[in-house]
Amino acid sequence: MHLSECYRLLGVPRNATLDDIKVAYRRLARKYHPDVNQNDPTATDKFRLVQEAYKMLKDSDEKDLSKEIFSKNASTNSSTNASTNAVRSPAAPPPPKAPTPKKPPQPHPKIKIEVKQVNNQIDPINSDPELRLKLDMLRRVQDLLKQKKYIVAIAVVEGMSERFPNAPEVVHWKAVTYHRWSSELILAGKLREAEIYLNKALNTDPKNRELIFEVKRDLERVQNLKNG
Structure with missing residues (x-):
């Protein structure tokens, strides 16, 4: 099953967060659970599809997070090594700096908060x-x-x-x-x-x-x- 099909099964966009994916999964899992759909012979298959889609997206998100942490650690180690080498190597004392004129305080920039909405009314399987x-x-x-x-x-x-x-x-x-x-x-x-x-x-x-x-x-x- 491709990741694009997993997003479509859960009814979430490709830029959805893990929390959005969990919300969609819980909603569909309750809807298609075989215990509440005993008269529907396809409920088990629907429930299995939703489970597989959630597992693949969750695993993919965890892999991306591991890569990001590894990249940050590598960057931090590189910066630390560079700083250590700079301390160890002898260098001439820097010339005295001229006093820096004080700047007037700047207003804080406005932060734009993007709110994602998950549409819980769409049934991705039936659609x-x-x-x-x-x-x-x-x-x-x-x-x-x-x-x-x-x-x-x-x-x-x-x-x-x-x-x-x-x-x-x-x-x-x-x-x-x-x-x-x-x-x-x-x-x-x-x-x-x-x-x-x-x-x-x-x-x-x-x-x-x-x-x-x-x-x-x-x-x-x-x-x-x-x-x-």
Whole structure:
């Protein structure tokens, strides 16, 4: 997920402070939390997207702060070393300075304070057509799985994978769909086809430990049925 998409997900401008980002994240996290959206099958995906966006922006802000501190420390050390060298090297005493005429006191400059406003009325997820399309298609995949229309679900999720190749939630549901279909094939006694889709699920989302555990267990089951 790119930083620009993270800003768009949270509904904040690119020059937003970390406090602005935290406020937007808390608002959206409360809105999309699965515990208060039990009738919405896409709430979990929305909540996960908001969490990932906040984590990436927070990590990016911390990296920028570390670079700034390092730069200031390097500049301070350089100035200190230069001062030390100047003290150590012998130099002729400076000539006496002429008295400096006193200047009349100057008025303090006016400080312009910029106040940022965060618009809490905009729903960044529902206002983004690409995100809305992705979530609507994920909802359709979940409905198809509930109806056991696995072939149609596979066609939909594979089409989504071409359009959103780097979306983690699409990868997740693609692997889940392959696994659900393989389970039906095992029950139907179609062990060879089941093994094909189990391997597809394994290769699609290899970082999902829970899913990989179930897939490997089913692969062992298929092998035992073949040998039996």
